[in-house]
Amino acid sequence: MELLLSVFITLVKVLIILGVFLGVGAYLTWFERKLAGHIQARVGPKLVGPFGLLQPLADGIKLLTKESVIPRNADKAVYYLAVVLAVAPALMLFSVIPFGPSFTLFGYEIKPLVSDVNIAVLLIFAFGSIVVYGTIFSGWASNSKYAFIGSLRKAAVVIGYEVILGFSVLGVILLAGTMSTVGIVQAQIERGIWFVFYQPVAFVLYLFCMLAETGRVPFDIQEAEAELVTGYNVEYGGMRFGVFPLAEWYLGVMALSAIAVVLFFGGWSGPAIFGPLSPYLWFFIKMFGLVFFVLWLHWTLPRFQARDITEVGWKVMLPLAIANVVITAVVAYIL
Amino acid sequence: MNKATADRVKFEFKDVDVERTEHTVNLHVRHEKLAELLKHLKEREGFRHFIDHTCIDFPDKRERFQGIYILYNPDVNERVLVKTWAKDGKLPSIEKLWPCARWAEREAYDMFGVIYDGHENLRRMFMWEGYPYYPLRKDFPMEGPQEVELPSLTELYAGRTEPPSHDFELMHTRVATLEDLERTERSRLKKKAQLVLNWGPLHPGTHGTIWFLFDLDGESVVQSDVILGQLHRGMEKIAENIYYFQFLPYTDRMDYISAICNELAYVNTVEKLLGVEVPQKARYIRTMFAELQRINSHLLWLGTGALDLGALTVFLYAFREREKIMDIIEGNAGFRLTSAFLRIGGVHYDLAEGTLDVVKAFIKDFPQRLREYHNLLTRNRIWLRRTKDIGIISREDVFNYGLSGPVARASGVPYDLRKLEPYAAYDELDFDIPVGEVGDVYDRYLVRMEEMVQSLRIVEQCVAKLEKLPKSAPYVNKEHPAVMAPKEDVFMDLEDMVKNFRIVVHGEDAPPGEVYAGGENPRGELGFYIYSVSGSKPYRLRIRSGALYNLSIFPKLIEGRTIADAIALLGSLDPVVGETDR
Structure with missing residues (x-):
């Protein structure tokens, strides 16, 4: 009975997260287009529904009803696997993110995260590394030179930035003394201060890694529509194509923003001004603040070159991250 | 000499x-x-x-x-x-x-x-390998090549059906087949490295239908070649077969981004040949519109160049200003892009009412917008990283590769025909020629940005001058026998009508002789060489395309660099295919 109930609760949580984040991800396209429109002195989508709110639905219908064209010499199995590998890890990232404190419902204590494991941060890295397979497989399987070059660029970048990401987060783990996401948030609440104030360098590095991992400007070299005509997903059509930006640009950005909120911005902590829902609202406000920042950058900056990105990564950011870890460790030991 | x-x-x-x-x-x-x-x-x-x-x-x-x-x-x-x-x-x-x-x-x-x-690789430039004619020879069949039977793709794959599944015409002018194109490609590049990337002909980064071949080792280009001709329309052949005034709209369609500058270069050459004096008002109107067109063209370059490097917003900001210039041109010439506004001996229309006010409003507003672009790009670290020290062109190469326009000036060669061989009203106006020091992509960017400022200065002076000129001042030199009178005179005046009729039917009567004159276009020197053996059609009209010569240095500059640089480089050379191919 206990087991059955816990399975049921977990299932409900999974469904809620899937529903919420896939829906929000789709609507993030609307938000991004609207935002881009206003940044670029135009209005953005406005014809489909009030304020263009039904635009994502229209886009979805269009993508779903497209004829599926697969290149003749494509490796079919890997071609499809790439789609799965692009979305699944991005969604899995949400499983370890605590959206609020635990509460009791009908006598059961419910934690608003799917799995409270004590190696949550490690899991995040693991899933993050799997995302890159989606890109590489799509580039390889579609048997196109453009897609291939795009995916190779992405591989080069992600390998470099995974390392930096790991080192930049280590400082926070050292401070919190735990790898559990819930533990890290709790540590920040106990101290009454967000880790971003202890670890500003780490946060900036994390931000760069986030942009690089999700392929957002200025690190969107694997797409680089001007040179590679959207690169790795050029041979995909219909919803198969739609899934890549959804996973990378929206789910990925949201997940990594949520993780940043957990690690650096005290998770759900905040004054209880919204009543019982305030922890969740605080979490989402912080998360969307970061998402907004990423979108803002996207529509403002030019793009780096692959060589420059890896160069900056290995030569500047990695030493900085390591120095940050060492200093944090020494200071944390002394205090 | x-x-x-x-x-x-x-x-x-x-x-x-x-x-x-x-x-x-x-x-x-x-x-x-x-x-x-x-x-x-x-x-x-x-x-x-x-x-x-x-x-x-x-x-x-x-x-x-x-x-x-x-x-x-x-x-x-x-x-x-x-x-x-x-x-x-x-x-x-x-x-x-x-x-x-x-x-x-x-x-x-x-x-x-x-x-x-002694040519290293004498291949066809615009036509495909296997094309049976030499178009500019005088014995080229003007009625067109023989039509041949060409099946549709459906027929090739599924065989011919009865009744036919579509209304496909069987007889066609022979076009390049895939085999021809493959031969063309192979004749250009002997593969040395790992991967030959076909960049174009239909690619968003090539700014038109240019076909680049990159022989790639990893991402760096070992060797490259450019296959042109996708937009080749045989302008020079067309010119040999029509009257001088009839060719004017064709010049619009060469560098279609700066149509009025093309027209100015062309009418300037023809006027030299015919010995036509241009009234002062027409010269100022021409200068003003040519400079507006230059700003327009540079804005398009800025927008697309930034778009290529990922700065998506600059594109729309640039187009916002460009739209205003388009409106000014449309308000006066009636057309936005290919305006056919100039005429041999003057301009087609007098200044439309209120044109100068709109231009003045634009002059007032534009410096602010330029600051906006500078804010977004000029000191941006990423922009610097993408453009500094990339594609450095030395002074010697400017001469060796026949470069001109902003590309030459960014390398420190002050080659500007507006100063050196003044035409229109440029000798009466005050403006500076910006030159670069290093000759990299960033310098070319700065030179073009500064040129917009200078163009604005010129426009400002033109407006001041045009305001002083009386409204009744002539805008066409209709006294000259080879110049058509303006339309309102043609409808009202018998003499003008007869003259117009004669020119339209028989063409201008050009003296024998030859003339070369160039115009300083946004994309370099657009020169026209006309060889006339009297009569109303040129015996030979050669178009010297600035964009083509500027592009000719591309394979040299890209060697050893990456594809990402290729796009920055190409943007800075700024070719327009309508002009390179003609």
Whole structure:
């Protein structure tokens, strides 16, 4: 009975997260287009529904009803696997993110995260590394030179930035003394201060890694529509194509923003001004603040070159991250 | 060419004839001495800057083809034409002297079938391998090549059905097949590295239908070539078969981003040939619109260049201003893009009511917008990283590759025809020529940005001048027998109507002679060389495309760099395919 109930609760949580984040991800396209429109002195989508709110639905219908064209010499199995590998890890990232404190419902204590494991941060890295397979497989399987070059660029970048990401987060783990996401948030609440104030360098590095991992400007070299005509997903059509930006640009950005909120911005902590829902609202406000920042950058900056990105990564950011870890460790030991 | 130089050349080369025509100085040299004379002119007499090379076909003459080399001396601001007759349909290649002659020679080979001895890879320039004609020869079948039976793709794959599944015409003019294109591709590049990337012809980064071949090792380009001709319309052949005034709208469609500048270069050349004086008002209107068009063109370059490097927003900001200029042009000429606004001897319409007010409002608003662009890009670290020290062009290369326009000026060569050979009203206006120091992509960016400021200065002075001129001042020199009167006169005045009728039916009566004149376009020197044997059509009209020569240095600059650099480089050279292909 206990087991059955816990399975049921977990299932409900999974469904809620899937529903919420896939829906929000789709609507993030609307938000991004609207935002881009206003940044670029135009209005953005406005014809489909009030304020263009039904635009994502229209886009979805269009993508779903497209004829599926697969290149003749494509490796079919890997071609499809790439789609799965692009979305699944991005969604899995949400499983370890605590959206609020635990509460009791009908006598059961419910934690608003799917799995409270004590190696949550490690899991995040693991899933993050799997995302890159989606890109590489799509580039390889579609048997196109453009897609291939795009995916190779992405591989080069992600390998470099995974390392930096790991080192930049280590400082926070050292401070919190735990790898559990819930533990890290709790540590920040106990101290009454967000880790971003202890670890500003780490946060900036994390931000760069986030942009690089999700392929957002200025690190969107694997797409680089001007040179590679959207690169790795050029041979995909219909919803198969739609899934890549959804996973990378929206789910990925949201997940990594949520993780940043957990690690650096005290998770759900905040004054209880919204009543019982305030922890969740605080979490989402912080998360969307970061998402907004990423979108803002996207529509403002030019793009780096692959060589420059890896160069900056290995030569500047990695030493900085390591120095940050060492200093944090020494200071944390002394205090 | 001054007397002393001519004497020196005569002394060195006994059998060189120096011919002075009304507009040009021609050196006639025998075929064997050509390379030697050109070398002498380049190294001893300072005629370093290669402007153009082309041929003329004289079917009645025994040698048939005459090669023409146009050179420029930047020290004393002089041009010279070197002419020689081909021997057995052959000319010596001068690619050792000027590397860009490679492309010019290939074009002459493509169009005339003249063989160049010593050319590294003499392939067709615009037409595909296997094309059976040489279009600019006088015996080219003007009714068009024979139609042949070409099946549709459906028929090729599924066989012919009865009744046919579609209304596909069976007989067609032969077009390049996939096999032809493959042959064209293979003839250009011997694969050395791992992967040949076809970049184009339909690719968002190439700014038109250019077909680049990159031989890639990893992401760096080992060698590359450019296949042009996807937009080749045979402008030069068309020009030979229509009257001078009829060719004007065609010039719009060459560099379609800066149509009025093209027109200005063309009418300027024809007016020189016909000896037409242009009224003051028309000259100022021309100058003002040409400069507006230059800003327009540079804005398009800025927008697309930034878009290529990922700065998506600059594109729309630039287009916002561009739209205003388009409106000004549309309000006056009636067309937005290919405006056909200029006429031989003047302009088509007088200034529309309120034009100057709109232009003044634009002048007031634009500097602020320019600051916006500077804010977004000029000091942006990423922008600097993408543009600094990329594609450095040395001064020597400017001359060797015949570069002109902002590309030449960014390398520190102050080659600007508006100052050197003033046309329209440029000699009465006050403006500066910005030049770069290093000659990299960033310098070209800065030069173009500053050129917009200078253009704005010119427009401002034109507006001030035009406001002072009386409203009734003539805008067309209709006294000249070769100039059509404005429309309102044609409808009201019998004499003008008869004259117009005569010109439209019989064309202008041009004197025999030859003339080369260039216009300073946003994409470099657009030159027209007209060879006239009297009559109303040019015997040969050669278009010297600035964009083509600027593009000719691309394969050299891209060597060893990545594809991401290719896009920054191409954006900074800023070719427009309508002009490179013609």
